Amino acid sequence: MAAVLALGLGASACGGDESEEPLYVSAGELCNSIFSGDAAAAVETTVGDTTFFSTGDVAPDRVVEKLKEFYADGQYVYGAREFCVINGKKRDAGRIDISFALYKPDDLEGGHAADQRFYELGKLAVAGAEKSSLYFECVSPQLDGSDKDPARILGSLSFKDRKVPETQALREANLTVLHAASFALAKKLECENNGGLPEKVVLKPKPEPEAEADPTSTAPSEGA
Numbered sequence: 001m002a003a004v005l006a007l008g009l010g011a012s013a014c015g016g017d018e019s020e021e022p023l024y025v026s027a028g029e030l031c032n033s034i035f036s037g038d039a040a041a042a043v044e045t046t047v048g049d050t051t052f053f054s055t056g057d058v059a060p061d062r063v064v065e066k067l068k069e070f071y072a073d074g075q076y077v078y079g080a081r082e083f084c085v086i087n088g089k090k091r092d093a094g095r096i097d098i099s100f101a102l103y104k105p106d107d108l109e110g111g112h113a114a115d116q117r118f119y120e121l122g123k124l125a126v127a128g129a130e131k132s133s134l135y136f137e138c139v140s141p142q143l144d145g146s147d148k149d150p151a152r153i154l155g156s157l158s159f160k161d162r163k164v165p166e167t168q169a170l171r172e173a174n175l176t177v178l179h180a181a182s183f184a185l186a187k188k189l190e191c192e193n194n195g196g197l198p199e200k201v202v203l204k205p206k207p208e209p210e211a212e213a214d215p216t217s218t219a220p221s222e223g224a
Contacts, residue, residue: 021054022054023053023054024051024052024053024054024089025051025052025053025054025055026040026050026051026052027040027041027043027044027050027052028040029054030043030052030054030055030084030086031055031059031060031083031084031086031098031181031184032055032060032061032184034060034084034180034181034184035177035180036180037200038176038200038201039176039177039179039180039201042172042173042174042176042177042180043086043096043177045169045170045173046094046096046159046170046173046174046177047086047087047088047093047094047095047096047162048088048090048092048093048094048162048164049088049089049090049093051088051089051090052086052087052088052089053087053088053089055084055085055086059082059083059084059085060083060084060184060185060188061188062081063081063082063083063099063100063185064185064188064189066081067081067100067102067151067153067185067189068142068143068189070101070102071102071143071146071151072143072144075102076101076102076103076104076152081099081100081101082097082098082099083098083099083100083155083181083185084096084097084098084181085097085098086098092162093161093162094159094160094161094162094164095159095160095161095162096157096158096159096174096177097157097158097160098155098156098157098177098178098181099155099156100153100154100155100156100182100185101153101154101156102151102152102153102154103135103152103153103154104152105152107135107152107154108123108124108135112126112128113128113131115128115129115130115166115171116128116131116132116171117168117171117205117206118205118206119175119203119204119205119206120204120205120206121134121175121179121197121201121203121204122134122135122136122182122195122196122197123135123136123137123152123196125175125179127171127172127174127175127203128171128174129159129164129166129167129170129171129174130158130159130160131156131157131158131159132156132157132159132171132174132175132178133154133155133156133157133178134154134155134175134178134179134182135152135153135154135155136152136153136155136182136186136191136195136196136197137150137151137152137153137195137196138150138151138153138186138189138191138192138195139151139191139192140189140190140191140192141190142189142190143189151189153182153185153186153195155178155181155182155185156178157174157175157177157178157181159174172203175201175203176201176203179197179201180201182195182197183195183197183198183199183201
């Protein structure tokens with residue numbers, strides 16, 4: 001293995017410029033070119049830069065293969081895999097990490113953190129300033145048995161290294177980026193109807209559940 005690596009490094013050092021990956025790229029060239037239009041603009045908004053370190057790998061393809069393995073083995077959230085890492089060129093730029101796993105049905109239950117909001121996207125979408133999640137189901141010829149038991153896929157995005165206010169604009173930029181990655185994954189997996197994800201994301205916040213009344217409280221009487 002060491003010899004192979006040494007040969008590879010030697011070959012790249014001695015020329016072969018045509019095969020070398022560029023050090024910096026635009027948002028549209030990141031992660032196998034899955035971002036365009038509003039999604040590319042959202043990457044720039046979230047990270048705070050217009051130039052990024054090249055990902056230079058085939059992580060999205062590896063994630064697809066791993067999800068297929070996990071589904072065949074009946075595994076769930078234990079199998080999160082890194083799909084894409086985005087780093088801005090500027091020193092004060094942020095970083096986005098996107099990964100995918102398989103979730104259990106009851107993972108859709110529960111609330112969200114103070115900086116997060118629910119959105120009507122996929123089975124469930126949670127947008128946050130630091131972490132966002134997108135749940136969707138996939139029926140695919142690549143996933144044997146998914147016509148009876150769809151693969152439940154969880155996309156996760158974590159945002160770090162850049163100190164910015166927690167705003168609706170940042171939450172929705174994060175979710176826009178995560179949707180683009182999730183849509184690309186659904187396409188690679190040949191999910192029926194793209195896993196229920198629209199090609200162009202429309203972010204519609206879900207109403208917050210009303211707080212239940214405290215049964216121990218006593219309403220004031222008339223005239224009090």
